[in-house]
Amino acid sequence: MTEKTSKKEESQKEEQGNSEKERIIVAPGEVVAEGKDFLPGDGTKREGNEIIALRFGLLEKNDKLVKVIPLSGAYIPRVGNTVIGEVIDVTFNGWIVDIGSPQLAFLPITECFKYVNKRDLTETLDFHDIIVTKIKSVKSRGVDLTMKGRGLKDLQGGMLIRVNPTRVPRVIGRAGSMVNIIKEVTGCSIIVGQNGVIWLKGPSVDHELLAKEAIDMVVEKPFTEGLTEKVRVFLEKRKKELKQNVEKKEEKKDKGEEK
Amino acid sequence: MTEKTYKRADGRDPDETRKIEARVGVIKNADGSAFFSFGGSQAIAAVYGPRQLHPQHLQNPEKCLLRCNYDMLSFSVTERKRPGPSRRSAEISYVTTKALEPVLQLEGLPNTVVDVYIMILQADASTRCAGINAAAMALANAGIPMNGLVSAVSIGKIGDTIVADLTKEEEDFTVTKGGEEIKAVTDIPMAFTSRGNKITLLQLDGKIKPEELKEAIALGKKVCKKIAEIQAEAIKKVDKDKD
Numbered sequence: 457m458t459e460k461t462s463k464k465e466e467s468q469k470e471e472q473g474n475s476e477k478e479r480i481i482v483a484p485g486e487v488v489a490e491g492k493d494f495l496p497g498d499g500t501k502r503e504g505n506e507i508i509a510l511r512f513g514l515l516e517k518n519d520k521l522v523k524v525i526p527l528s529g530a531y532i533p534r535v536g537n538t539v540i541g542e543v544i545d546v547t548f549n550g551w552i553v554d555i556g557s558p559q560l561a562f563l564p565i566t567e568c569f570k571y572v573n574k575r576d577l578t579e580t581l582d583f584h585d586i587i588v589t590k591i592k593s594v595k596s597r598g599v600d601l602t603m604k605g606r607g608l609k610d611l612q613g614g615m616l617i618r619v620n621p622t623r624v625p626r627v628i629g630r631a632g633s634m635v636n637i638i639k640e641v642t643g644c645s646i647i648v649g650q651n652g653v654i655w656l657k658g659p660s661v662d663h664e665l666l667a668k669e670a671i672d673m674v675v676e677k678p679f680t681e682g683l684t685e686k687v688r689v690f691l692e693k694r695k696k697e698l699k700q701n702v703e704k705k706e707e708k709k710d711k712g713e714e715k
Numbered sequence: 716m717t718e719k720t721y722k723r724a725d726g727r728d729p730d731e732t733r734k735i736e737a738r739v740g741v742i743k744n745a746d747g748s749a750f751f752s753f754g755g756s757q758a759i760a761a762v763y764g765p766r767q768l769h770p771q772h773l774q775n776p777e778k779c780l781l782r783c784n785y786d787m788l789s790f791s792v793t794e795r796k797r798p799g800p801s802r803r804s805a806e807i808s809y810v811t812t813k814a815l816e817p818v819l820q821l822e823g824l825p826n827t828v829v830d831v832y833i834m835i836l837q838a839d840a841s842t843r844c845a846g847i848n849a850a851a852m853a854l855a856n857a858g859i860p861m862n863g864l865v866s867a868v869s870i871g872k873i874g875d876t877i878v879a880d881l882t883k884e885e886e887d888f889t890v891t892k893g894g895e896e897i898k899a900v901t902d903i904p905m906a907f908t909s910r911g912n913k914i915t916l917l918q919l920d921g922k923i924k925p926e927e928l929k930e931a932i933a934l935g936k937k938v939c940k941k942i943a944e945i946q947a948e949a950i951k952k953v954d955k956d957k958d
Binding site: 481482483484485486499501503508510511512513526527528529530532558559560596597622 | 858863
């Protein structure tokens with residue numbers, strides 16, 4: 457019964473989604489708007505009387521603004537983004553961090569989140585440490601990072617997964633709806649970096665794997681409408697299975713002990 | 716046999732290409748990839764980047780560099796090809812880079828590179844054209860900003876007939892003149908941008924009159940327009956299938 461109703465809701469939502477905004481996939485060079493009534497936004501360019509798409513992605517028209525939301529591509533750092541990176545080098549005045557962008561990023565001592573012993577920087581952050589950091593500036597010689605701010609810290613334990621950075625808005629969902637559902641049902645704490653690196657830490661590896669599965673599902677189906685609900689249904693179903701499995705295991709253990 | 720009425724062995728019209736197959740997303744670990752084939756000429760292309768450019772002396776602080784790498788796999792031809800770079804592949808890599816560069820919008824990513832690796836799986840003439848087509852699709856698939864696609868085709872003159880998309884058999888066509896066998900084929904690989912129809916590649920192997928060359932270019936334009944449509948369709952197809 458519940459399944460039927462949920463299916464109905466989904467189909468209704470899909471219909472609504474389609475009528476609300478028709479999303480068109482465009483290839484580079486395609487004419488997406490004609491005339492002077494439209495303004496070219498991200499991923500588009502004006503050429504004479506026409507606006508053309510500059511990259512492969514989803515076309516979105518809001519009033520007068522035309523833009524293309526990319527579906528693939530490398531992470532391009534922007535000032536103010538919170539990202540998750542790995543320390544790959546320690547220098548005399550800071551750390552070099554790999555944030556998955558074309559250029560490497562630098563975190564100076566002065567921007568560190570706690571007191572640093574200048575004689576040995578590895579005491580604070582060592583090679584291969586994972587940190588949540590914020591982009592302070594992007595210049596031609598590289599990216600500068602800061603760790604002064606709320607929630608910026610080094611990460612201990614947990615699991616890292618990498619997704620395409622263009623899928624990050626989907627993983628987060630509208631006002632965090634998607635990531636909150638995953639957090640709620642799996643009981644994991646999740647940090648999503650704008651660079652597509654996601655950190656998970658849950659009560660057990662099974663819970664983390666379940667959250668990973670849910671995120672993979674979101675990433676692989678970027679066009680589905682009403683995905684948040686689908687993810688909730690999927691997660692709750694899997695969680696039940698997980699519980700049953702755990703119970704079975706415990707039963708087996710008990711039996712084994714009895715024998 | 717009169718030269719004017721050259722009949723193609725596979726029964727194609729003079730302006731007809733071989734069967735074209737185009738797909739994107741064929742290499743999972745690449746940032747973007749594509750497959751393109753003209754009948755028996757098959758090419759795959761993989762794009763990596765934009766990423767940090769090494770060696771450092773090649774870095775350009777103003778823009779991102781495009782680096783293409785064309786190679787034929789050893790089993791792609793009848794006689795085993797010695798693997799590794801050769802004089803021929805170096806030249807084709809260079810002209811491919813020059814053919815693709817005009818459509819790319821690579822400003823604003825200093826000291827980085829976009830690497831394109833083109834591999835020929837099976838060769839039956841005009842592999843560089845198949846390679847360029849695959850590379851253009853792979854670049855779009857990788858989300859590299861570009862103001863259009865690049866489509867390439869080889870136009871040939873066999874005897875006096877101008878035909879599109881030569882096969883190896885046609886490339887080796889000879890006529891006997893005074894008891895001597897002479898090569899009577901001109902091969903002209905060419906590439907056009909999908910917006911504005913600008914020529915980005917034009918090579919010529921053989922002899923041709925200026926008027927005939929103009930005719931060949933006009934035919935190339937016509938054929939490339941069709942190829943560009945096929946490419947654009949294939950680029951858009953990838954994610955719909957996943958849904």
